[in-house]
Amino acid sequence: MNNEPIIKCRGVHKWYGDFHAIKGVDIDVYEGEVIVIFGPSGSGKSTFIRTINRLEEHQQGTIIVDGTELSHDVRNIEKIRTETGMVFQQFNLFPHLTVMQNITLAPIWVRNWPRVKAEAKAMELLEMVGIPEQAQKFPGNLSGGQQQRVAIARALAMEPKIMLFDEPTSALDPEMIKEVLDAMIDLAKSGMTMIVVTHEMGFAREVADRMYFFDEGKIIETGTPDEIYRNPQEDRTKLFLSQILQH
Amino acid sequence: MALQTPQKTETTAIPFYRDERVLQIAAQIISAVLIFILLYWAVVNFLRAAEARNMTLSFGFLKEAAGFPISNPPIEYDPSMSFARAFLVGLANTLIVSGAGVVTATILGTLIALARLSSNWLMSRIALAFIEFHRNIPLLVLLFIWYFVVFSFVPPIKDSLVWPGPIFINKRGIYLSWPRLTETGPVFLIALGIGIVVAIAAFSILRKKRQETGKKTYFMPVSIGLVVISFVVGWFLAGGSPFWIDTPSLKGFNFQGGMRLTPEFAGMYLSLSLYTAAFIAEVVRGGIQAVSKGQIEAARALGLNQFQVVSLVVMPQALRIIIPPMISQYLNLTKNSSLALAIGFQEVFAVGKIAINQAGRAVPVFALIMATYLSLSLLTSFILNIYNRRIQFVVR
Ligand SMILES: Nc1ncnc2c1ncn2[C@@H]1O[C@H](COP(=O)(O)OP(=O)(O)O)[C@@H](O)[C@H]1O
Ligand SMILES: [Mg+2]
Numbered sequence: 001m002n003n004e005p006i007i008k009c010r011g012v013h014k015w016y017g018d019f020h021a022i023k024g025v026d027i028d029v030y031e032g033e034v035i036v037i038f039g040p041s042g043s044g045k046s047t048f049i050r051t052i053n054r055l056e057e058h059q060q061g062t063i064i065v066d067g068t069e070l071s072h073d074v075r076n077i078e079k080i081r082t083e084t085g086m087v088f089q090q091f092n093l094f095p096h097l098t099v100m101q102n103i104t105l106a107p108i109w110v111r112n113w114p115r116v117k118a119e120a121k122a123m124e125l126l127e128m129v130g131i132p133e134q135a136q137k138f139p140g141n142l143s144g145g146q147q148q149r150v151a152i153a154r155a156l157a158m159e160p161k162i163m164l165f166d167e168p169t170s171a172l173d174p175e176m177i178k179e180v181l182d183a184m185i186d187l188a189k190s191g192m193t194m195i196v197v198t199h200e201m202g203f204a205r206e207v208a209d210r211m212y213f214f215d216e217g218k219i220i221e222t223g224t225p226d227e228i229y230r231n232p233q234e235d236r237t238k239l240f241l242s243q244i245l246q247h
Numbered sequence: 248m249a250l251q252t253p254q255k256t257e258t259t260a261i262p263f264y265r266d267e268r269v270l271q272i273a274a275q276i277i278s279a280v281l282i283f284i285l286l287y288w289a290v291v292n293f294l295r296a297a298e299a300r301n302m303t304l305s306f307g308f309l310k311e312a313a314g315f316p317i318s319n320p321p322i323e324y325d326p327s328m329s330f331a332r333a334f335l336v337g338l339a340n341t342l343i344v345s346g347a348g349v350v351t352a353t354i355l356g357t358l359i360a361l362a363r364l365s366s367n368w369l370m371s372r373i374a375l376a377f378i379e380f381h382r383n384i385p386l387l388v389l390l391f392i393w394y395f396v397v398f399s400f401v402p403p404i405k406d407s408l409v410w411p412g413p414i415f416i417n418k419r420g421i422y423l424s425w426p427r428l429t430e431t432g433p434v435f436l437i438a439l440g441i442g443i444v445v446a447i448a449a450f451s452i453l454r455k456k457r458q459e460t461g462k463k464t465y466f467m468p469v470s471i472g473l474v475v476i477s478f479v480v481g482w483f484l485a486g487g488s489p490f491w492i493d494t495p496s497l498k499g500f501n502f503q504g505g506m507r508l509t510p511e512f513a514g515m516y517l518s519l520s521l522y523t524a525a526f527i528a529e530v531v532r533g534g535i536q537a538v539s540k541g542q543i544e545a546a547r548a549l550g551l552n553q554f555q556v557v558s559l560v561v562m563p564q565a566l567r568i569i570i571p572p573m574i575s576q577y578l579n580l581t582k583n584s585s586l587a588l589a590i591g592f593q594e595v596f597a598v599g600k601i602a603i604n605q606a607g608r609a610v611p612v613f614a615l616i617m618a619t620y621l622s623l624s625l626l627t628s629f630i631l632n633i634y635n636r637r638i639q640f641v642v643r
Contacts, residue, residue: 055544074552082550092545096563105559106549114461151545158549 004067006031006162006193007052011061014047014217021047022058023217031161034194036204036225039214040240045197048214049164052195053084066161082110085155089167091147093139093154099126100135103154111158118157125153129183145176149183156187163187165196199244201229213237297610306615308606309334315601317593319509330602337598338619344515344594345581345623351520352580353573356527363532374528381525387586389522394514394590404500415495415502421513422495425506435481435489442477446470511592515584523580530576534569535561563638570635577631578624585620595619 005028014022021044029035037045050056051063054070054077063070065080094102103125104118113121126132129149131142139147148168155163165184169177181203188194188207198204204211204225211228213221213236221234232238263269297304313333314326320336321343363374381389398418402408407417415422428436453466482489495505508516538561546560585596593601599616603609 053548055548078550078552081548084548086545086548088541088545090541092539092541094542094545094560094564096567106551108458108461109555109559110550112461112463115459117461154549 008064012058013060014058021217032191033209034188034207036208036211037197038199043214044217045214046166053081084162085160086164087151087168089170091151099150103157107157125156129153144172145179148180162193167197306611333598337595341594345584348519348580349577352523355524357531359528360531378525378528381522386522390518393518398510420510421508422502423506424492424494426490427493431485432489435485438477438481442474446473511590515587515592526576530572534565537568538564574631
């Protein structure tokens with residue numbers, strides 16, 4: 001049981017019409033691992049991470065999440081989505097709901113929790129990400145960094161086993177990146193299984209177990225942060241790292 | 248450079264012509280005075296001119312006999328009745344055609360918006376063609392197309408077109424089979440009405456309870472069940488069917504029974520409904536599309552099912568955008584019904600026009616017509632704005 005990966009991808013392919021976006025990806029993620037995916041824009045990082053909770057459908061290969069294989073079965077899809085939290089680059093908070101309502105929506109309607117329990121959980125999570133005083137505000141009145149932390153709390157409120165992050169700090173002003181990364185580092189250290197698309201080197205060095213370099217829909221190279229940053233094997237990895245580490 | 252410590256802003260130090268508070272108040276006073284002068288000038292001029300021409304502003308003529316006929320009045324009327332009564336007939340026609348138009352245009356417009364958004368290429372194209380056709384011709388032209396062109400191809404009464412229903416279509420109009428209440432029918436309606444009210448209450452109470460406790464309260468099936476039960480109970484209390492179907496039948500040279508829509512009404516109703524449906528379709532489509540893809544993805548990623556995604560995330564946001572322009576469309580439809588004058592459907596404007604010819608009182612009649620449309624518009628906006636404010640408040 002312990003040796004079964006919680007996420008198992010085998011030969012995953014994805015086409016957008018004629019465009020081959022993901023060209024055979026194999027990844028195993030074990031419980032408690034933190035995986036960082038990086039690579040040039042358009043290399044398929046978002047597409048891949050979104051196949052894991054079926055926001056994108058893959059056309060070939062298998063994806064097994066927590067023992068459930070993704071197929072056209074709606075029940076399986078909804079089950080996997082309740083076990084998998086996702087944080088988006090653009091936050092995607094619901095503008096018509098308060099911070100509290102954003103966080104309790106899914107626990108109430110999907111997990112069938114009593115409202116009191118959902119709200120207690122929400123407050124606990126808001127404390128964790130450092131903004132309990134914002135609970136009754138609408139997302140439009142928060143800064144980007146605060147919104148992203150609410151988005152993290154919203155995903156965690158479902159008590160997921162896996163968290164997916166798609167460039168969570170790319171839309172943030174520099175001074176807000178740290179507050180979001182700190183929340184993510186806390187989460188990683190608490191033992192959450194995470195797949196994170198990011199170019200934040202500090203984050204990767206501190207908590208990543210493994211890194212994957214994506215280019216043109218394929219995994220080019222994989223290794224620990226030390227191996228990747230100190231001693232990349234592939235020319236494309238070297239070139240890309242030299243570009244992002246320059247400034 | 249010496250840093251200047253920020254001084255406490257001393258209000259007395261600002262000259263009044265630079266003080267934004269003084270400027271704001273001054274702007275209001277000046278505009279109020281200007282508007283008053285303009286109005287005063289207009290009214291005085293008008294009264295002087297009216298006096299010079301012996302035009303009186305009195306509404307006394309409303310009590311006099313109207314003296315002109317109105318075809319197919321929806322409420323009792325004959326020419327010996329007063330001008331006021333004639334106006335009421337016109338108003339009734341306006342309300343009927345606008346009310347029917349608003350309901351039809353809303354349903355049709357929403358369906359067309361959904362067709363337009365559907366991934367089915369053919370449906371989407373048909374919806375687009377419908378929208379573009381109706382948005383790009385004047386309503387008056389559309390009205391003439393329906394009234395003069397379509398109805399001129401319709402057969403005479405003895406070889407009426409028969410559609411399922413049965414519906415008979417001929418030069419004299421459209422004859423529908425129409426459900427009418429039996430004597431005990433009202434019992435059924437009362438039972439059903441109570442059932443619906445109880446169902447709505449049960450829905451909101453049980454839904455709230457579901458949120459509070461997390462326990463399944465089956466608020467959907469329960470409220471639908473309540474409506475069904477009240478329907479069945481009402482049916483039994485009424486001692487059988489609460490309706491009888493009034494079927495039109497050809498007796499001699501004319502149809503008897505059923506519900507007759509005159510060609511004038513049908514033309515006006517159809518063109519108003521179709522025309523406004525095209526605009527409403529765009530309003531609804533715009534509202535739905537304004538909810539970003541990211542919102543739907545975030546909702547899905549949380550594990551909400553398709554119904555919950557739509558009812559908890561998409562609709563609340565879309566409605567907020569849809570309602571205000573929807574109100575304008577309803578007001579437009581009501582005002583556009585005055586075009587009926589062109590085909591002789593006698594709504595309030597057409598009746599007013601005859602009254603001017605008949606009684607020669609252009610000023611009071613126009614005042615009355617304008618007041619009528621104004622009150623209708625204000626009433627419509629008032630009601631819809633209550634709803635609008637409710638959802639906007641809940642929401643932000
Ligand atoms: N919905 C879509 N339709 C068509 N092509 C898409 C769609 N989404 C992404 N792509 C294409 O797939 C490729 C991978 O995109 P993406 O996964 O967003 O890359 P990344 O996240 O690495 O920047 C890009 O070339 C992009 O243009
Ligand atoms: Mg991306």
